[in-house]
Amino acid sequence: GAGVSQTPSNKVTEKGKYVELRCDPISGHTALYWYRQSLGQGPEFLIYFQGTGAADDSGLPNDRFFAVRPEGSVSTLKIQRTERGDSAVYLCASSLSPGANEQFFGPGTRLTVL
Amino acid sequence: QKEVEQDPGPLSVPEGAIVSLNCTYSNSAFQYFMWYRQYSRKGPELLMYTYSSGNKEDGRFTAQVDKSSKYISLFIRDSQPSDSATYLCAMNTGNQFYFGTGTSLTVIP
Numbered sequence: 177g178a179g180v181s182q183t184p185s186n187k188v189t190e191k192g193k194y195v196e197l198r199c200d201p202i203s204g205h206t207a208l209y210w211y212r213q214s215l216g217q218g219p220e221f222l223i224y225f226q227g228t229g230a231a232d233d234s235g236l237p238n239d240r241f242f243a244v245r246p247e248g249s250v251s252t253l254k255i256q257r258t259e260r261g262d263s264a265v266y267l268c269a270s271s272l273s274p275g276a277n278e279q280f281f282g283p284g285t286r287l288t289v290l
Numbered sequence: 291q292k293e294v295e296q297d298p299g300p301l302s303v304p305e306g307a308i309v310s311l312n313c314t315y316s317n318s319a320f321q322y323f324m325w326y327r328q329y330s331r332k333g334p335e336l337l338m339y340t341y342s343s344g345n346k347e348d349g350r351f352t353a354q355v356d357k358s359s360k361y362i363s364l365f366i367r368d369s370q371p372s373d374s375a376t377y378l379c380a381m382n383t384g385n386q387f388y389f390g391t392g393t394s395l396t397v398i399p
Contacts, residue, residue: 281333
């Protein structure tokens with residue numbers, strides 16, 4: 177079956193612009209996670225959704241970052257007033273249920289802020 | 291101190307060698323311990339996860355957890371060029387997952 181998909185695969189933007197990154201989880205997976213992976217680092221937790229609600233957003237670095245999952249399926253990560261330090265690969269993962277240890281990752285969106 | 295420490299390598303071994311990858315952690319509340327493989331420009335792929343101290347084997351891969359020492363390992367037997375990737379350890383408390391920096395492995399034919 178289809179895995180987790182993320183669009184776009186690459187995004188280049190200018191400092192100060194607004195970007196949206198989209199994640200389509202595996203059908204039926206109720207838990208959805210966003211991570212940020214900088215070069216040479218492991219994924220860093222940003223936010224976790226259970227259904228439509230953000231159950232844990234403690235990893236969001238500041239209020240320029242926001243994520244939604246209005247219908248409990250597709251999620252969008254939104255970054256306002258982008259900064260060069262936001263450049264990274266943004267990964268989305270889904271799992272069948274909360275706390276399930278088998279997370280399925282998408283290929284990521286590579287964000288470059290010039 | 292980071293929650294999870296992992297030697298970034300790089301590690302280079304000849305085909306057929308036994309590979310040992312390791313992580314240490316500081317939080318005794320971690321419950322599950324996972325190993326992911328990540329190929330270049332791809333998302334991480336789960337290889338194995340374990341809960342208790344001891345060994346878990348899956349084909350050429352063995353995961354080992356020592357909770358008393360806060361130390362986990364992944365062993366790869368009969369390594370293949372296709373095993374060349376970055377290996378990430380991860381662990382969780384509830385719904386928060388913490389990853390190591392990853393170890394870059396190259397298996398030379």
